[in-house]
Amino acid sequence: MLNIFDFYHKMEENNIILSFKGDITSELLTSILQIMESKMENLHEEPKMKKKVYNVLVECLQNLYHHMDDTVGITGERRSAIFMIARNNEGYQIVTGNYIANENVTGMKNRLDEVNALTKDELKDYYKQILNNGEMSLKGGGGLGMIDIARKTGQKLGYHFDRIDDKVSFFNLEIKISQI
């Protein structure tokens, strides 16, 4: 039998305040954002902190949402994603996970390393450059999401890839937002 207490205990231990696994739909994101807004309200977060967490959360979750469209050749269960939101005295942590085709791993890794190598001012310039010159994808993403997250959090994007088989890997992304 599935031991639900194990899940409960792990979530408690890791200060998880919200988690989800499954298809990422537009309606789901609307609900999650509403839940997180009222949670932060109940926790009496500073308006500044609330805005930062909300903004970063929107980018993280919409990255997952848009990624669902890109997963050509990834079907069934592998179209699902997972995310968890944790909160402790130091701040918030948003962790997301989704399948990615192996041929896209290197490109994604390079983009993340590129963003992580930049200083605050360089991120600002890079953001403006992509905003002004970058090609906008039909979905409107255009590669600004990660740069924006790095700018707003002021922290490196944590990530790793777990190779599952010869087709896909699992992409783990960890974003930290320090208490202001």
Next chain:
Amino acid sequence: MEKFSIDGTPKTPSISFDLAAGVLEIKGRSIPENSIEFYKPLVDSLDKYATSPKGQTNVNIQLEYFNTSSSKCILDIFKKLEAIHKSGSAVTINWHYEEDDEDMLEAGEDYQAIIGVPFKMVQVED
């Protein structure tokens, strides 16, 4: 069509564009998954306005949140306004931000650096 307006939703802003008065207002949240689709009617309406703009166009942007997908659309709108401004009909963009919202102020400054239209940074109370 002298006036164009859209009501706000939890993910999209309210838009009011009074073509006869030359006043465009965008207020609220702009975090749709598909921003291009959302902003297309406004872009079309701006194209129409650009054929015979008022001597002065005032643009009020008062956003609480906007996602990176919207940021490109907002830039496209500002570029259309820049074209109007450069053709001789003055445009002013009033960028509102809440006093503790440095990220929103910085976002306004990013646009100001890219777009050749006078910007006014307007601080509002929380």
